[in-house]
Structures are given as C-alpha cells and as structure tokens.
Amino acid sequence: MTSVLPEPQPTDRLESEAEFPRHPFDRWDDDKLREECGVYGVIGVADAAQFVALGLHALQHRGQEAGGIVTHNFGTGFHSARRFGYVRDNFTSTRLMETLPGGLAIGHVRYSTAGSKGRTEIRDVQPFFGEFSMGGAAIAHNGNITNAEALRRELIDRGSIFQSSSDSECIIHLMARSLQRDIPERMKDALRRVEGAFSVVAMTRTKLIGVRDPLGVRPLVLGRLGDAWILSSETCALDIVGAQFVREIEPGEMVVISADSGVKSYHPFEPRPPRFCIFEHVYFSRPDSIQSGRSVYETRRQIGVELAREAPVDADLVCPVPDSGTPAAIGFSHESGIPYGMGIIRNQYMGRTFIEPTEQIRNMGVRLKLNVNRALISGKRVILVDDSVVRGTTSRKIKEMILDAGAAEVHFRIASPPTAWPCFYGVDTPQREKLLAATMTEEEMREHLAVNSLKFISLDGLYRAVGEAGGRNPDRPQYCDACFSGEYPVEPADMIQRGFKLKTAAE
Template sequence: MPLAHPFDDDKLKEECGIFGVIGASDAANFVALGLHALQHRGQEAGGIVSHDADQGFNSVRRFGYVRDNFTDQNVMKTLPGLLAIGHVRYSTTGSKGQTAIRDVQPFFGEFSMGGAAIAHNGNITNADALRRELIERGSIFQSSSDSECIIHLMARSLQRNIPERMEDALRRVEGAFSIVAMTRTKLIGVRDPLGVRPLVLGKVGDGWALSSETCALDIIGASFVREIKPGEMVVITEKGVESIFPFRPAKSRFCIFEHVYFSRPDSILGGRSVYETRREIGVELARETPVDADIVCPVPDSGTPAAIGYSQESGIPYAMGIIRNQYMGRTFIEPTEQIRNMGVRLKLNVNRALIKGKRIILVDDSVVRGTTSRKIKEMVLDAGAAEVHFRIASPPTAWPCFYGVDTPQREKLLAATMSEEEMRQHLGVDSLRFISLDGLYRAVGEANGRDPDAPAYCDACFSGEYPVEPADMISKGFELKPAAE
C-alpha cells in the first residue's frame, strides 16, 4: 500500500532516489543506509538487488519505508555480496495510486552474457511509443513502469557486453534519466545528455558508491568525489572507474527545482550547499517582494531556509510561528472522515502565543493546487494574526513536469488558470508574491539571471519551455506553450 500522506498532496514529488555500492563487504547494508537518507525522494516502495559470487543475484522489493523493510537482519542476510544497488520510489508512471510489486525497482534481466539490474530516476517521454514497438516485436512486459523499456531495449541490442547494450538502449530513450545499474562485476552510472536528474560519485573505503545526492554518501561515511557529468557513463570495477561519453553532447539543463525543494538541504549541488542556495532564494525574495510585517515564519520544513534568508535581508525577525508534528508516521494513512476534515492540523500547528495580533509573512517553497496554502492561512487567522502575507520561494508553477516529477494536470495548477492577484484572492491573504525566474537564477549562482536564449537549467514547470519534447503527452493531446506566449 502506498504510504503517501493524504495531506501531502499539494507538493510536487520527486519520482525516486537511487544508490549503489561496489567493493564493500555486505554492500546491501550500505545501500539500505543510503536509501534511508534518500527517503524524501520516494516513500511508496523500495528495493535492493545484490550479487554474491556463490549465490548469484538476490533481490528484495517491498512497499513502505526503508526503516520498516531493510533494517531486519533476516532480510539483509538474503542480500549478500560486495555489489548492490537500490531504489526508493514515488510513482509518476505506472499504476499510480494502486502500485503493484512488479513496478518496484530495481528491475532485473538475464542476458546471454549474464544478469543485470537497473534502477532509474527520471521519466522517459517516449515510453509509450517504445513500449508499443517492443510489444509488437515480441517483448513481454512485467510492469507498467517506463523504466522497463530500458531492459527490453538492452535485450534486443546486438552489442557484445552489458555496458555497450545499455549505451545502445539509452540512445533510443528520450526524456530524463539518471541510472544506477549492476552486472556480476560492474557498477554502472549514467546521466542523460541534459543532466536533468542528479547523480554523484563517492569513495567508501576501497570501494565506490553512486547516489542521487551527497547526503546519502555522508550516512555511509563515503567521501564525495564528484558529480557524474551530463551525458556521462561510468563503469566501475575492482580496477577503478572508467568514464565514457556515449551520447551526442548537449548543453546541461539540470532541474532547477532540485535547488528549490527536492534535494535535502544538507546535500551539495553544483559545488554549492543546497541550504545556502535556499537561504539565498529567501534573500532575493526579500529584495524583490518587501512588505511591512512583524515576523517572518516558514511553512515547515521546506520553507525554513528561505524564511531565514528573507528575515536576514529584510531585518524582520524570524520566528517559528508554525510547528510541524514530526511523528505522523503511518497512523493516519487511512484517516476517518472526521480526522480527514482536520486537514493540515494533523501535521502542522500554529504557535498561537507568537502569532496573535501580528502581521505575518509566511514563506513556502511553492504553490501547486493551493489547497494546503488556504488551510494554513485559515489556521494562522484563527490564531489571531492581524495580517497574512505569503512569499513563495519559487516562481508560479504553471506547467506540468514530464521528467520524473509527479505534477498535477495543467488545469489543476493554480498558476495555470489564475493571475497572481486572482491567486491572492483565492487564497484569501493580504498579499501574495513569488520570486521571479530571474531572481531564482541569481540565487542559484547565475549572476545575470536567466538567459532566455540558452537557460542554464530545466525550468519547464515555470516557463513552459520543455528541453525535451514530451512526445507521449503530445500524442495524448497535451498542448505546448505557443511560441508567442
């Protein structure tokens, strides 16, 4: 059963996190720790595949949290070996809301030259077309995941070894992919030519690790070596790391929302602390959208660094006006209707003594549907706030993402159907302002803001400019942004 909390549906959700280790005793235990650190990237399900010279490949896939499934040593004993990869999942493709165990990664395939397992972060935008072609040619799919297309393309490749077959397969794939894969003797990492999704390399003892984020390297005591470059494939064996660039070169378009929300604040992106970037977003937000108020309050936890930056730049005191309940756990997965009507009060509570009579600036990372923002506003007003001003640490989210992020259909995005003033009225707040796209670019280190002719990041969810055409969605009727818009 999916563990997504019913009151967390107003946030964009990353599809997954991936992790792999080679050359470490009981590699699967390291992978379990790494996946635990990446749990924020996917809480629906997780899986680990390991390889041992005596027992071959072994796999465990489970619904739920890493801590509930991969801390049992009876389970971990079934995953021996010096090589393992893992995956935590939040579905964006496949049977969303009714996930089957067959959709849980890593996926495994047996080829003429041996077995291979693969874990994928991202989304294949031509998966429907590839699936139809493969089925017509005799492939039998076991899951509804777009990632399985890669396994079937590898099976049909005529290349001589698994890394070369993977190269061959990925040249057919469009969209976004960061991949961690393994054979009997190799750990493989790949990023798509645009580098939309993250992947980093670490050193752990005499072995190596691949991870979606640096925070997962920290938990196993691994040292961060470098980011895998866009369009790069690394093949790691006991001899070391081989780097290959099998794809046509392209300008990097890393997902800018990783800086805003997806990545953990203690991770490093592009050589820079995610926390520091989010604090700088708050600084830019304060410069662009000043307002007279008494205190700056974050919407915890994702709005906290930006709220600190806003407070520092504006001189308005920072305060914890909203407190998050850290122990939601699994208690309210299927709440009664009475409990459901309590809404965000199960997760967030207002610090009434601090709020009463004050003009409040609430800083949040984004507004998606606006449902949670309205509930938070009502809570703050009920606690006696004199004014409520929302400041949002990202531009208006007006377009869906097709590169591995769970985004509502465009008509359900508040910014797709309303102006900023209409959104303010809809939310019922005294003011509502978003950071500009140029301001966001400055905060992530682009001093001149966004270059409209050659953006440094993928910002399609804000701009509607997709660096890879979402072919499958267009075939289903999705309309791209008109050139003149």
C-alpha cells in the same frame, strides 16, 4: 558471443502485497510536487546491502511509496527484495537483510510518476532485473522517459513481454534486443533510444554502472569509501555512510566501476548544453546536499534574500511553512530585518500515528501534520514563506490556521516562480488545468487564497539565487525550468501524441 549458464533470478519469494501492505505516505499533503525516486549503488564492501539501505534511508525524501535492493554474491548469484513503505520499516530487518548477501548492490526508492497511477503494484517497484546471454543485470532509474509509450508499443509489436507498467522497464527490453557483446555496451545502445531525463544506476555480476542523460536533468554523484565506490542521487546519502564526495557524474556520461579496474568514464551521447532541474535547488534535494557545486541550503537561503529584495512587505514576523520553506524564511528575515519565528510546528510522527485514519480524522487535513504556535502568532502581521504553490489547497488551510490563531495579517512569499506547467521529466505534477498558476494571475491567486498579499520570486531572481548573477539567459537557459517557463528542453513526445499543447508565442 560466449554463452554462460543463466544465474538465479532475484529472490522475490517474500514480495506479496498481503504480507507487506502499503505505507500511508503523506496522503494528506496533496499540494506539493513529488520527486519520483532516488537511486544508490555500492561496490567493494563485504555487505553492500547494508550500505544501500543506509543510503536509501538518506534518500527517503525522494520517494516514500516503495523501495527495493538487488545484490550479487559470487556463490549464490543475484538476490532481491522489494517492499512498499519506508526503508526504516523494511530494510532494517535482520531476517530480510540476510537474504541480500554480496559485495555489490543497487537500490531504489520510489514515488510513482509514469505507469500505474494511484495504485502501484509490487511489480512496478525497482530495481528491475534482466537475464541476458552474458549474465544478469539489474537497473534502477530516476527520471521519466518521454517517449516510453512509443517504445513500449514498438517492443510489444516485436514480441517483448512487459512485467510492469513502469517506463523504466523499456530500458531492460531495449538492452535485450541490442546486438552488443557486453552489458555496458547494450546499455549505451538502449539509452540512445530513450528520450527524456534519466539518472541510471545498474549492476552486472562484477560491475556497477552509472549514467546521466545528455542534459543532466536528474542528479547523480560519485563517492568513495576506502576501496569501495558509491553512486547516489545526492551527496547526503554519501555522508550517512562516511563516504567522500568525489564528483558529480557529468551530463551524458557513463561510468563503469569494477573492483579490479576502478572507474572508467565514457561519453556515449552527443554533447549538449546541460539543463539541470532547477527545482532540485528549490525543493527536491535535501538542504544538506551539494548540487551543481553549491550547497542546497545556501541556495535556498539566498532565494529568501532575493525574495525580500523583490517583494518587501511591512510585517512583524517571518514564518516558514515547514520544513521546505525554512532556509528561504531565514534568508528573507536576515535581508528584511523582520524577526524570524517558528510560527508553525510540524508533527514529525503523523504518518506512523494514524495508520488507517477515520473519515473524521482525514477531514482534519493539514492540522494532522502542522500546528500553529498561537503565543507567537497572535496579533502579528505574519509573512509565510513556502517553497511553492501548486493547487493552493494546503496554502488556504494554513492561512486559515494562522488567522484562527489571531494573526492580524497574512502575507505569502513563495520561493519559486508560479508553477504553471507540468513536468514530464520525473516529477509528479497535476494536469495543467489543476495548477493554480495556469489558470489565474498572481492577483487572482491572492484573492483565491484570501491573503493580504502574495508574491513569487521572479525567474531571474531564482537564477540569481542559484549563482547566475546575470539571471536567466532567455536564448540559452542554464537550467531546466519548464514547470515555470513552459519551455521544454526535450519534447514530451508521448504527451503531445495524447494532445498536450506546448506553449504558444502568445503565452
């Protein structure tokens, strides 16, 4: 193996929490499942960091807690910046962007799932960087490693020193211990040890690398802009820079992209039937993205159509819970013939208005972000269409607001099956006992929410909406739907070690 002089470590001289405090991201909305992150990478443009910042802005819905960018410049080496808060509040600064030169860059937006809970340190913000004998490499990871605790114990016992609480750092340490001669081969070695779900975007001095786990649980797409290549969690982040969508990275595929050789494809894992996360279609992905060859918007509209067929109700108005319930409400209205109306209006600027709210303001809860259109609601029998019910806290508050505005009846229609099981593949899910559907029947949930009716789309109905005409194949499910079915395609080893009980035959 040829040794080279180590390149400069990423420049983190501005990354103090005192100088860059946390952004108060949606702290009032505690009743939604949270995606943990989005990843983005660019090779072959003059100012790659500018393109990555735009891509991360388009992926902001996948993580609002923090973001980071790493670049490489042949004259000055690697550079990085990591910040708490929104992309628009950090990576639009000329002063900051001038510290990120180079034609190769990757980036990450984060909402924490594994590692530090409740308080993320700057050291947990990705991309992570490692210096190897053949040069440096940075890595950004979307997903969750279900055997991370076991890997971390093993690596620490062998002398590894961890700098963060993130499960993603295990990949860097596994790469460091590989005996392979180049970084892509070391990454293959490392990822073969990893269990769970991952879409990885990484970079060396000359290469952009993308990898998807063997089941393809988390998304990753390839785009092109002239001679430049782009990797992204979603197609909407290709659109923002004017790039052409080329294709999805296949489950279990690794692509290695260089300016000289273009895209080379490898398949380092044993092939398995794919199990893409079905909740990407329901909630996580932006409606203007394409996932699994389907328009996310059209899928959500079709979910509303299926809901109207499965759970009709006599009412005067179909109203979405903004913004994620809107396409399903449109589909429900079209199929049922009941008029659609914006009965609830979202305040898009709530997060920037109340930087440090008083306790009195905080107790206003959901009213900070949603307001009822009284003139439309008063006297009506209202169908509220939402994407999911997790704890039920927000649903109860919205119901109370609708009744306070003079609604005659309130009916909930939910565009996903009951969320009864936690996700261990990269979604921030409460403990199972805190999930309403884990402890109550549908009728008990209706009584708990105190609404006139409550109906969820069936699992088969959801599968039909995403294009599976025959519904769900119980012997070989086409998607990962563990949060609804309790059937985990990858055994959550760490959680089982902690005492988590898998679904029994009786359940």
